[in-house]
Amino acid sequence: MLNLTSVDWLIMLLYFVFVLGIGFALKRYMKTSKDFFQAGRALPAWICGLAFISANLGAQEVIGMGASGAKYGLETAQFYGIGAIPAMIFVGIFMMPFYYGSKARSVPEFLRMRFDEKTRALNACSFAVMTVFSSGISMYAMARLIQALHVFDGLFFALGWNPDGIFTFSIVLSAVIVLLYIFLGGLTSAIYNEVLQFFLIIAGFLPLVLIGLRNVGGWNGLKASVPMQYMHEWKGVAHASTNPMGIEIIGISMGLGFVLGSGYWCTDFLVIQTAMASKNMESARKVPLIAAVPKMLFPFLVILPGLLAIGVATPHTTTVERHVNGAIIRETTVVSKQVEEGRGLVPAKINPVTGQPMLDASGQPLLDYDMATPNMLLHFFPTGILGLGLTALLASFMSGMAGNVTAFNTVFTYDLYQSYIHKGGSDRHYMAVGRWATVGGILLSIGTAYAAINFNNIMDTLQLVFSFVNAPLFATFLLGMFWKRATGHAAFSGLISGTLAAVLHHGLTLPIEARPGIHGGWIAVLHHYPSDMAQNFWTAIFAFSTNLVVTVVVSYCTKARPESELVGLVHSLTPKPKRPENELWWQRPETLALAVLLGAIALNIFFY
Amino acid sequence: MSLDLRVPMGLMFTLVGLILTVYGAATKGSVIYERSLGINANFWWGLVLLVFGLTMFLLGRRSQKRLAKLPPEPVVDGEVRRGH
Numbered sequence: 038m039l040n041l042t043s044v045d046w047l048i049m050l051l052y053f054v055f056v057l058g059i060g061f062a063l064k065r066y067m068k069t070s071k072d073f074f075q076a077g078r079a080l081p082a083w084i085c086g087l088a089f090i091s092a093n094l095g096a097q098e099v100i101g102m103g104a105s106g107a108k109y110g111l112e113t114a115q116f117y118g119i120g121a122i123p124a125m126i127f128v129g130i131f132m133m134p135f136y137y138g139s140k141a142r143s144v145p146e147f148l149r150m151r152f153d154e155k156t157r158a159l160n161a162c163s164f165a166v167m168t169v170f171s172s173g174i175s176m177y178a179m180a181r182l183i184q185a186l187h188v189f190d191g192l193f194f195a196l197g198w199n200p201d202g203i204f205t206f207s208i209v210l211s212a213v214i215v216l217l218y219i220f221l222g223g224l225t226s227a228i229y230n231e232v233l234q235f236f237l238i239i240a241g242f243l244p245l246v247l248i249g250l251r252n253v254g255g256w257n258g259l260k261a262s263v264p265m266q267y268m269h270e271w272k273g274v275a276h277a278s279t280n281p282m283g284i285e286i287i288g289i290s291m292g293l294g295f296v297l298g299s300g301y302w303c304t305d306f307l308v309i310q311t312a313m314a315s316k317n318m319e320s321a322r323k324v325p326l327i328a329a330v331p332k333m334l335f336p337f338l339v340i341l342p343g344l345l346a347i348g349v350a351t352p353h354t355t356t357v358e359r360h361v362n363g364a365i366i367r368e369t370t371v372v373s374k375q376v377e378e379g380r381g382l383v384p385a386k387i388n389p390v391t392g393q394p395m396l397d398a399s400g401q402p403l404l405d406y407d408m409a410t411p412n413m414l415l416h417f418f419p420t421g422i423l424g425l426g427l428t429a430l431l432a433s434f435m436s437g438m439a440g441n442v443t444a445f446n447t448v449f450t451y452d453l454y455q456s457y458i459h460k461g462g463s464d465r466h467y468m469a470v471g472r473w474a475t476v477g478g479i480l481l482s483i484g485t486a487y488a489a490i491n492f493n494n495i496m497d498t499l500q501l502v503f504s505f506v507n508a509p510l511f512a513t514f515l516l517g518m519f520w521k522r523a524t525g526h527a528a529f530s531g532l533i534s535g536t537l538a539a540v541l542h543h544g545l546t547l548p549i550e551a552r553p554g555i556h557g558g559w560i561a562v563l564h565h566y567p568s569d570m571a572q573n574f575w576t577a578i579f580a581f582s583t584n585l586v587v588t589v590v591v592s593y594c595t596k597a598r599p600e601s602e603l604v605g606l607v608h609s610l611t612p613k614p615k616r617p618e619n620e621l622w623w624q625r626p627e628t629l630a631l632a633v634l635l636g637a638i639a640l641n642i643f644f645y
Numbered sequence: 646m647s648l649d650l651r652v653p654m655g656l657m658f659t660l661v662g663l664i665l666t667v668y669g670a671a672t673k674g675s676v677i678y679e680r681s682l683g684i685n686a687n688f689w690w691g692l693v694l695l696v697f698g699l700t701m702f703l704l705g706r707r708s709q710k711r712l713a714k715l716p717p718e719p720v721v722d723g724e725v726r727r728g729h
Binding site for chain 2: 044048058229233236418422
């Protein structure tokens with residue numbers, strides 16, 4: 038099915054050479070631990086800005102948003118218009134002065150400065166565990182996709198190797214490459230490669246969208262070939278039953294916009310670390326805003342391929358008769374049942390035992406949405422540019438992994454090792470620890486990837502646990518930065534009770550059509566949600582509100598810290614940052630933020 | 646940081662663009678382009694990447710040359726300079 042030629046391999050190889058080359062070239066600049074963990078705090082804003090979104094542009098984004106586009110249509114753009122852009126503006130304008138200005142080296146370290154040691158320890162431990170598992174999940178997803186697309190089958194056949202080893206080969210290959218370039222060049226190397234990956238993803242996916250759109254007859258053709266509600270982001274969100282995701286407007290704006298989106302973009306060290314690596318305060322504040330500009334255009338790049346996959350005609354077994362010099366030639370193109378039963382280019386899910394398509398409760402075949410974007414690549418790209426497209430896909434997996442790994446080595450070294458295991462070591466010592474933490478983190482990720490093969494539910498379970506831990510976080514940061522009365526004991530108990538609230542809510546509610554268990558309802562079923570997405574959003578809302586209330590109540594019961602200790606950490610006690618002298622009005626972060634905001638509104642109107 | 650990312654990045658895209666353009670020109674009119682609706686996707690997209698790569702490369706080189714002419718940056722907040 039997949040026929041890669043030497044041009045495709047050449048492009049893939051070229052990419053690997055450059056990725057490693059950047060690592061080697063940066064090695065000689067890694068002199069102190071600050072160079073290694075914080076990129077020397079010397080990078081230009083545009084590089085950090087592109088890395089800021091690229092760190093998030095992993096498998097989940099490229100494959101997941103394509104899948105979601107195929108499943109829910111343009112309503113997926115909510116993740117951008119409501120989920121990401123407002124949060125990115127908020128973190129740039131209001132929160133970055135404290136992250137960058139406090140001189141904290143990591144997000145958990147900021148929590149120690151603002152609150153206390155135990156809050157930091159809680160956040161550092163949960164964060165370290167989550168990053169390792171996430172990069173393991175990313176690795177597993179990549180290896181599975183490489184297997185499904187038969188990328189290395191030809192290579193293995195040519196070399197006479199057993200094709201069973203493809204899974205291991207994919208994991209080891211990506212792990213070694215990511216390990217090498219981070220081990221050598223630290224965060225700088227990770228950021229540089231993330232920018233490279235960013236451009237590569239555009240180079241690989243933009244032609245796909247252009248060709249796909251041409252195939253269905255442009256934007257109007259796409260409108261004609263998919264159901265009407267797939268083309269709207271907002272229409273129908275007033276009520277859960279009139280939009281594909283089954284979520285009503287409060288769930289979306291509160292759950293996604295205020296809690297989940299902000300929780301991720303404003304507090305996750307995975308993305309914040311790139312902004313903290315920039316050269317000065319002005320740049321650091323501009324980083325998320327610069328990132329928001331391409332982020333606004335990404336729905337076209339990652340959601341559209343999925344939607345187009347639905348719009349394209351489903352391939353069927355066909356016979357073409359041709360007359361060549363009097364002879365009749367019949368060419369039959371055989372299409373597997375999996376493809377024929379699917380919708381557009383999205384294949385049906387096949388039961389591995391019976392070989393028949395799996396059906397849902399109403400007798401419709403279940404679709405394997407994750408294959409939407411990869412199948413688009415295979416369908417439209419001829420050899421040559423196909424190599425570029427597959428390289429872009431690999432690049433996205435690796436950038437997701439690399440961000441997790443650098444976040445892990447920094448938090449492990451500064452917040453766990455230096456704070457609790459070995460204090461007062463030399464700078465050189467901590468840099469070595471960081472390098473070996475990189476190795477350890479990657480080995481643990483590989484372990485996770487293999488665990489995912491043996492335990493079917495491990496990916497769902499892990500993602501569930503992450504959502505419990507992450508959901509209440511934003512409330513802690515919001516109160517910490519904007520309310521001087523919030524205390525350490527309060528933050529700690531707020532975080533714990535927020536997570537407990539998330540667990541309880543999940544145990545007591547269930548999406549329609551799911552059985553009690555991993556999807557919820559394992560305590561008792563008190564309420565049914567129309568979809569699992571709706572349940573997720575409401576879990577987050579409950580966790581956030583519980584944390585907010587508990588933190589406020591406990592703060593009033595405990596002794597506040599003296600105001601002099603909170604200068605630079607809390608908004609009302611921090612003097613306004615000095616503006617650079619010859620700065621023009623259009624160079625200010627606020628101007629950029631306003632432009633981004635107007636752009637986001639225009640985009641939401643366009644997708645209405 | 647004295648490695649301008651635009652130099653290696655520009656170089657990579659120039660090479661990828663070159664490979665695609667040459668391959669596209671060599672396979673002009675081939676059946677492989679039935680997939681991409683008869684468009685020679687390799688040639689045209691290769692050309693786009695080539696222009697992008699060269700622009701990045703030249704911009705990066707220019708700023709590196711300009712930096713080399715400037716006097717060395719003053720030492721920031723008492724940091725010890727090592728090396729040399």
